[in-house]
Amino acid sequence: MVTDLHTPQTSLARRSVLTGAHPTLRAMRVMFLVWVLVIVAGITYFSVIGLTHH
Amino acid sequence: MGSAEATASRNRAIRFVRENSLSLFFLVIFLAALTGQAIAGHELFNQEQLAHGEQPVSFWRYVTSSHFGQAVMENWQSEYLQFALFALATVWLLQRGSPESKELGKSGLESDQVQKVGRHAHPRSPRWARVEGIRRTIYSNSLIIVMALIFIGSWFAQSVTGWTEFNENREAHGDPAVSWWSFVGTAEFWEATLQNWQSEFLAIGSFVVLTIYLRQRGSPQSKPVGSAHDTTGVEG
Numbered sequence: 001m002v003t004d005l006h007t008p009q010t011s012l013a014r015r016s017v018l019t020g021a022h023p024t025l026r027a028m029r030v031m032f033l034v035w036v037l038v039i040v041a042g043i044t045y046f047s048v049i050g051l052t053h054h
Numbered sequence: 055m056g057s058a059e060a061t062a063s064r065n066r067a068i069r070f071v072r073e074n075s076l077s078l079f080f081l082v083i084f085l086a087a088l089t090g091q092a093i094a095g096h097e098l099f100n101q102e103q104l105a106h107g108e109q110p111v112s113f114w115r116y117v118t119s120s121h122f123g124q125a126v127m128e129n130w131q132s133e134y135l136q137f138a139l140f141a142l143a144t145v146w147l148l149q150r151g152s153p154e155s156k157e158l159g160k161s162g163l164e165s166d167q168v169q170k171v172g173r174h175a176h177p178r179s180p181r182w183a184r185v186e187g188i189r190r191t192i193y194s195n196s197l198i199i200v201m202a203l204i205f206i207g208s209w210f211a212q213s214v215t216g217w218t219e220f221n222e223n224r225e226a227h228g229d230p231a232v233s234w235w236s237f238v239g240t241a242e243f244w245e246a247t248l249q250n251w252q253s254e255f256l257a258i259g260s261f262v263v264l265t266i267y268l269r270q271r272g273s274p275q276s277k278p279v280g281s282a283h284d285t286t287g288v289e290g
Contacts, residue, residue, distance in 0.1 A: 027070045031077045038081070042130065043207040046123035050214025053221075054118055 088126070092117050095125060120222075123215035124246070130208040132250030138201035140258050150286050151266035153277045157287035169194070209247070213238050216246060 071078065092113070099121060100110035116122055140154075146162060149155040167174045171194065175184040182193035192199070214234065220242060221231040237243055261275075267283055270276040271290070278290040 023066060024069065024073060027074060031074050034081070035077065038084075039204055042126070043204070043211050046127050046211040046215055047207070049118060049123045050120050050211060050216075050218050053218045054120055 091125065092122060095122055120215035120218035124212055124219055127208050127212035127215060128246050128250055131205055131212055131247075132254045134201050134205035134208060135251065136254035136258055138198055138205055141198050141201065148286070149262050149266070151284045152262045152286060153265050153275065153289045154262045155287055160287070212246070213243065216243055 096111075096113050096116040099116055099119075103110050111119070144155060147155075148158055148161055150158060163169075166172050170176060170179055171183045171190060172186060180193065182189045217232075217234050217237040220237055220240070224231060232240075265276055268276075269279045269281075269290075271279050274289045276290050277285055277288055281288060281290075
């Protein structure tokens with residue numbers, strides 16, 4: 001339940017915030033990591049290509 | 055039981071797409087545009103190769119080339135510069151009537167109470183917002199720090215891919231290669247850099263001003279349709 005996530009009194013909300021165990025919070029974290037991965041991979045990839053004179 | 059599990063799984067998938075649709079949408083069109091750029095760039099590169107009496111290259115060779123890398127990275131760096139500067143400038147600078155500006159009189163870093171840090175943090179505040187010292191300072195500026203690092207990283211990648219490309223052209227004309235440091239002082243590097251910066255600054259500045267008088271119903275980037283033109287810092 002979305003409302004649970006915004007109610008700090010519930011054990012579900014506390015567990016979710018600390019561990020990211022709730023699926024919707026886990027999905028949010030996954031999206032963050034996917035974008036960070038795309039950016040870091042892109043910059044690293046093209047830096048290596050430039051530095052190795054491809 | 056199996057049917058109930060299938061329904062639950064389908065509902066989870068639908069919910070995932072709905073709750074992350076904004077980032078998923080941009081991820082998909084980013085990858086589509088990048089693929090399109092690679093295909094068109096490969097075609098153009100080979101046309102130029104043939105025009106110069108040289109052998110065409112494979113698609114794989116093209117997407118691992120500095121030619122492609124420079125084209126991608128010079129756009130990335132300017133986008134991250136734009137957003138980092140926008141986030142930083144809007145801390146202090148204002149524009150009457152724009153939803154992209156803070157309300158007049160709220161210029162600056164704001165109080166701990168407004169920012170919900172330290173003893174004003176609530177139970178669900180991030181841990182680094184609750185603590186004192188360097189951790190809170192870092193977290194308070196983490197968005198701009200990371201955006202600036204991405205800008206510097208992609209600008210560096212633009213410089214080294216551009217450097218390799220520059221030296222390949224010099225070699226083709228029988229000229230000696232130059233150092234990376236010499237390349238970043240060339241007109242070629244700065245022309246490629248500034249042509250991207252100017253368009254980003256134009257876009258962000260015009261957006262700030264256009265949103266004074268124009269509206270997009272339902273968008274948080276716009277004021278509510280019925281807001282007065284001089285209403286500042288209110289998003290729809």
